[in-house]
Structures are given as structure tokens and as C-alpha cells.
Amino acid sequence: MYADRKAMHGDMHTHTNSGGTSDGKTPLGEFVKQLKSLGLDFAAVVDHKQISHCFLPEWDDMLICGTEPGMTLNDPTRPLRSCKMHYCMLFQHPSDYFRVMDAFPEFNFTGGQDGHNSYPNMTPERVAELSRFIYSLGGLMVHAHPKQLMASDEPLHYYFGEYMPLESILGHANSFDTVQNRNLWESLLKQGKRVHTHGDSDTHAQAKNCSLTTVYAREANGAAILREVREGDCAAGSIGVKMAICGTRMGGHLPYQDGLVLAIRLDDYYAPAMLKDTVYCLKVYTDQGLAYASEFDGTKPQQLTIPVQKRRYYRVEVTNESDGFFVSISNPIWLDEQL
Numbered sequence: 251m252y253a254d255r256k257a258m259h260g261d262m263h264t265h266t267n268s269g270g271t272s273d274g275k276t277p278l279g280e281f282v283k284q285l286k287s288l289g290l291d292f293a294a295v296v297d298h299k300q301i302s303h304c305f306l307p308e309w310d311d312m313l314i315c316g317t318e319p320g321m322t323l324n325d326p327t328r329p330l331r332s333c334k335m336h337y338c339m340l341f342q343h344p345s346d347y348f349r350v351m352d353a354f355p356e357f358n359f360t361g362g363q364d365g366h367n368s369y370p371n372m373t374p375e376r377v378a379e380l381s382r383f384i385y386s387l388g389g390l391m392v393h394a395h396p397k398q399l400m401a402s403d404e405p406l407h408y409y410f411g412e413y414m415p416l417e418s419i420l421g422h423a424n425s426f427d428t429v430q431n432r433n434l435w436e437s438l439l440k441q442g443k444r445v446h447t448h449g450d451s452d453t454h455a456q457a458k459n460c461s462l463t464t465v466y467a468r469e470a471n472g473a474a475i476l477r478e479v480r481e482g483d484c485a486a487g488s489i490g491v492k493m494a495i496c497g498t499r500m501g502g503h504l505p506y507q508d509g510l511v512l513a514i515r516l517d518d519y520y521a522p523a524m525l526k527d528t529v530y531c532l533k534v535y536t537d538q539g540l541a542y543a544s545e546f547d548g549t550k551p552q553q554l555t556i557p558v559q560k561r562r563y564y565r566v567e568v569t570n571e572s573d574g575f576f577v578s579i580s581n582p583i584w585l586d587e588q589l
Contacts (some may be wrong), residue, residue, distance in 0.1 A: 251494055251499060252466050256466065257465075257490040258467050259464050259466070260558055261462060262293075262314075263318070263392075263452045264296070264453050265298070266278045269297075270364060271298050273454060275454060278308040279308035285457045288458075290459060294316050294340055294450070295316065296316040296339075298320055298332065300364070300367075301315065301363075313471060314340055314472035314473075318394060320334065320396055321377070324515070325373055325374050329372070330401060331389070335393065338394050341387065341476075343473075354383075368488040371546070381413055390476065390480045392415050393417065395417060395452060396416050397427070399430070412443070414445070418447040419462075419487055423449075423577060425461075427535060429576075435539045447579060449461050449462055449463045461580065464484065464490045464518070464578070484500070485579060485580040487576065488575070488578065491516060491578060492515040492517065493515075494556055495583050495585075501581045501583070503584035505587060506560055506585040509557075510556060511562050512555065512556050513553075514566060516532060522554060528547070528570060529547065530546050530568055531545050532544050532552055533568070535567060536564055560587070562584065563582035
């Protein structure tokens with residue numbers, strides 16, 4: 251299933267100095283050089299409130315086109331301590347951004363390649379409409395650093411539909427932000443929500459390689475990588491995860507039936523992130539908890555098959571057992587029959 255695909259390591263949330271309303275520190279051309287020097291294959295550039303960076307001559311095919319606006323949630327039924335949120339809008343083509351601005355006039359878009367948008371007030375229902383519209387264009391809307399800006403103890407306050415992922419590994423795989431976001435994501439999964447995830451640095455300075463997303467894509471360009479991330483066939487972290495149940499890959503769903511088998515292979519480790527003399531653990535989780543665990547040293551591929559039981563989903567995590575940090579978090583494969 252993955253024979254015609256190559257592992258790609260990259261960062262799904264970065265900022266550059268592209269002028270206008272961008273607040274990154276590194277010019278786009280220099281940022282691309284830094285990415286390549288780190289051995290990364292892609293990055294999503296989401297400079298704030300604009301998309302003019304996608305039209306610069308320094309733009310590179312390895313980049314995913316996007317922008318990061320913000321909003322205030324307008325919903326008296328949600329008793330949030332903070333109702334501010336940020337989100338990344340990712341596109342296959344820059345022209346799709348203009349279609350979004352036309353369809354959602356509350357952004358007060360000023361027009362043109364150098365135009366920018368405001369931070370609107372939106373109801374949760376309108377946020378869900380925005381996410382679905384972007385998805386219909388072949389793009390993706392992502393809830394950025396959810397627990398670091400919004401403030402609520404209710405996981406459902408962070409849920410805006412099945413096509414809108416949450417960032418889990420954030421800034422660094424061992425950060426407190428990562429623990430918060432990963433736990434929020436898991437809480438939504440356990441409540442039956444089919445929410446994807448990936449990893450990113452949200453860097454505003456130099457390119458970083460400490461909070462990655464790993465994707466298996468057929469082509470080494472931003473648009474092809476976005477297509478896989480959009481379908482959830484990716485893992486937050488520095489390890490390539492290949493996972494399938496009966497022809498359905500990570501991020502997908504299929505009807506439960508007796509005799510299904512889950513196949514997993516860990517491979518294509520991003521070498522700078524793998525530590526010597528370290529114990530790693532491959533863990534398989536379902537909605538009912540830990541289903542499998544085995545230790546390995548991080549030098550050789552790991553492969554296993556296990557019978558599928560009647561569960562809502564299966565997913566993989568890899569942890570560094572020496573310090574307890576997350577290394578990789580896969581998206582689930584869901585089983586359609588609800589328990």
C-alpha cells in the first residue's frame with residue numbers, strides 16, 4: 251500500500267518575514283535554505299492575516315500555502331475563560347484563499363495578493379461552515395495551539411467538525427504544550443469524535459526540526475503532502491508510521507467485521523531526533539485503552555500484525571521510555587460500528 255510513496259518529514263505550522271502583516275523573523279528565501287539544511291522535506295508557511303508570501307519569487311515547491319488568522323468565538327452557551335482562537339487555513343492553490351474570502355465576508359478582506367483580512371467574530375456553527383468550505387476546496391483548516399489560547403476544561407468546546415484537526419505535538423515533543431494538546435485530542439477521540447492531528451513548531455524565527463509531521467507521499471511537493479495530511483494519513487512526530495486495516499490506511503474508516511487484522515510498520519526515522527542508547531516503546535491504543543506494547547532501540551524498523559477487536563478505533567504512539575516523552579502520535583483508523 252505504501253510501495254509507491256516516500257517518507258517526508260516536515261513542519262505543518264511556520265512563519266516567515268514576508269512583509270505586510272507577517273511577524274516572522276526570517277525572510278522566506280533564507281527560511282527555505284534552513285529547512286533543506288535540516289533535511290526537512292516540507293513546511294506549511296502560514297504568515298498571519300495574508301497570503302502574499304505564496305506569490306514571492308522565493309516561494310518553493312516544498313512549501314504548503316496557507317495563512318493563520320484568528321477569531322473571537324461568539325457563543326453565550328460556551329462559558330470559556332478565553333474565547334480567542336487561532337487556526338491555519340491550508341490550500342492546494344493560493345487562489346482558493348480568495349474564494350474563502352469571497353464566501354466569508356466577515357473577514358473584511360482588502361483584496362489583491364498583498365491584501366489582508368481582519369480577525370472576525372464567529373459562532374461555532376460558522377467556524378464549522380468555514381472548515382467544511384476549505385475542505386471542499388481540497389484544503390484544510392487546523393485548530394492551532396488549541397489549549398494555549400482558548401481556555402476551557404470541556405473538550406467539546408474545541409471541536410468544530412471531523413475535518414478540522416488539532417495540533418498535538420507543538421513546539422517540542424517533550425513540551426507541556428504537547429502534553430496538553432495530546433490529552434485534549436485523546437479526550438475528543440474517546441467521546442467519539444473523528445478528529446485528526448499532526449505536529450508543528452509554530453516557529454516565528456529560524457526553521458526547526460523539533461516538532462515534525464511525517465507523511466508518506468507520492469510526490470515531493472507541498473500540494474501532494476497536503477493531500478495526505480488532509481486525509482489523516484500522517485503521524486505527528488519524527489517516525490514514519492505505516493498502518494492499515496484490510497486496505498484502509500491511517501485516517502480512514504471501515505465497517506467492523508470478524509477476522510480483520512491491523513498491520514503496522516515503523517520506519518524512516520528522522521535521524522537527528524533518534525537518540526542513542528535509548529529505549530523506545532511502540533504502543534497500540536483503542537478507545538478502551540492500551541492494546542499492545544513492545545520496546546525497541548530506535549535503530550531498526552518495527553513491524554507487527556494484531557487481530558482487530560470490536561473497538562471504535564486503533565492508533566499508534568511511540569514514546570521515549572527513558573524520559574517518558576512523546577516521539578510519534580499516529581492518526582487512528584476508525585471502525586464504523588458504534589459500541
